[in-house]
Amino acid sequence: MANSLWGPLDDVQGDAGYDHHPPRMGFFTDTSVCIGCKACEVACKEWNEVPDDGYELSGMSYDNTQALGASTWRHVAFVEKPVEPKPLTTTDLGLPGMGPPGAMEGGATDGDAGVRWLMSSDVCKHCTHAACLDVCPTGSLFRTEFGTVVVQPDICNGCGYCVPACPYGVIDLRKEDGRAFKCTLCYDRLKVDESPACATACPTESIQFGELSELRERADHRLAELHERGVDVARLYGRDPEDGVGGDGAFFLLLDEPEVYGLPPDPVVTTRDLGSIWKHVGAAAATMVGVGVASFLGRRR
Amino acid sequence: MSPKGGGGGGRGDRLMVPEAEFESYYGKQIIKTPTWKTPDVPLYLFLGGLAGGSALLAEGAALQDLPALEKVARGAAAAGAGIGTVFLVHDLGRPERFLHMLRVFKPTSPLSVGSFILAPFSAFSTAAFGSMVTGWFPRLGRLCGVGAAAFGPPLATYTAALVANTAVPAWHEAHRELPFVFAGSGATAAGGLAMLLTPVDQAGPARRMAVAGAALEIAAAESLTHRLGMIAEPYQQGRPGTLMRTARRMTTVAAVATLLAGRRSRLVSAVAGATCVAASALTRFGVFEAGLESARDPKYTVIPQKERLAARKAAAASGTPAG
């Protein structure tokens, strides 16, 4: 089918072989209203019974979780960025009436300390073209009827191929267990018409769950609104179906460059180059046959 | 966490190395480091090449009636595949589920394709060797030998697709050259091992294979480092850089010695052969570790992607379609 490996793809479930299926579901994480409470991290762990990932103090910020991993399916990043002395213009981001007043302007400011705070709850992107799924040799990773990407623990043999394939560094092997784990977008809850645990727990509606097409519209409005108010740094990340992974099922509104949050600036699914990879392997194998034949030509011994 | 932190804007401040200006999240890596274990996986890459090349040598030797060479090469093909499979299984997080590899066939997964190369290759090469040693079913044994020779070059080269089809910058961006590096390295190893174990008067094809493989490997690695620019750094610096350089020197010396005296001296032939085998293994360790290095340092992920974005923006601004 066209664009199975790369490029815009309207019907991911159809491409994966579903004839009748519900609409594609996803997350829109609006980081401009995130207050860094980590309710999503906790709710995810509890609902999915994800084991602890060590009680370490990172020493780098309030972020002691540090990264997504086999036992961290939501990760709240805390970016502390020094700002230039000039005062930040305070902007009402239109946050639902919660949290301390003045605590979340322009990604939250602390004028006195000269530090700007950025908080963002990261998660598996449930890519349109998911490298993890493409490379999984056992079929353990699969596309659900909701268009999400899920690991089947009873199939996974812990080969680890999905780990370096993911352009976002999301999925990982759990050492003690040997198998790969990541966010399931609460597949079990979706099947009974429930929202994912993290979105339900989020007090500021930073994490929004819904039909992807609707979330995209909502995000476009939100972006226009922020730009109108002068928050020029706001941008959508993973929203564009023309990007290197065909758009993310879980996308974001960010207030700085993606790499500041630990996200790749221009991720591309590795399988975009699959044709070229196999072509070069074929040519190299043919060359090796040539080397073999040539070795037996000429002098006999 | 990146131990050296690369040029990353570590610790939240904006101090950056001037030549590599980029921001990062506390200097942390973006993609995950491959969980594949050392030495399991590099040895598997090496043994696949050795076995694949040896299967070719074995069939040629059978055709030209060089029994000593045939025996060594058939043994190397069977043993390489067998031991390689053990390493591959050992690397799994759930080794008892090895057969899940054959549950489905997925062309998008080189590991799946590779399983369907490794399985028949192992069967054919083992049967061919067994038949030769026991003298049972000689015709069937030869047929199996032909089968092994057919699956040999794919076995030696698919592993390049295995590592290239990832987000690891030093592997993925090298996907055009790595298959040729692996083909050359496999031929060097197969030729080298046969030189070590075969009398010189039957080792002519092994010598030619080792020398041709060495030339191919060195040329491909050279063009890789030229084309990749900053992403080739891990192949040139630190531990993987040392491995790659040592391998290249050993390969060169062994190839020259083979050309000069491999035909006349059993000793030179044996030493040069062993050097070829060791160099081939070092190359695989070098390639493997260069990949890990490029995964650990966020600059290899961020800088090329930023450049790509900037180029696309510039192309859009000038009205030409983005490439």
Ligand code: SF4
């Ligand atoms: S973000 Fe990574 S783990 Fe999640 S679907 Fe995409 S490739 Fe797979």
Ligand code: SF4
């Ligand atoms: S580790 Fe498991 S989920 Fe990941 S690619 Fe291997 S079999 Fe698939």
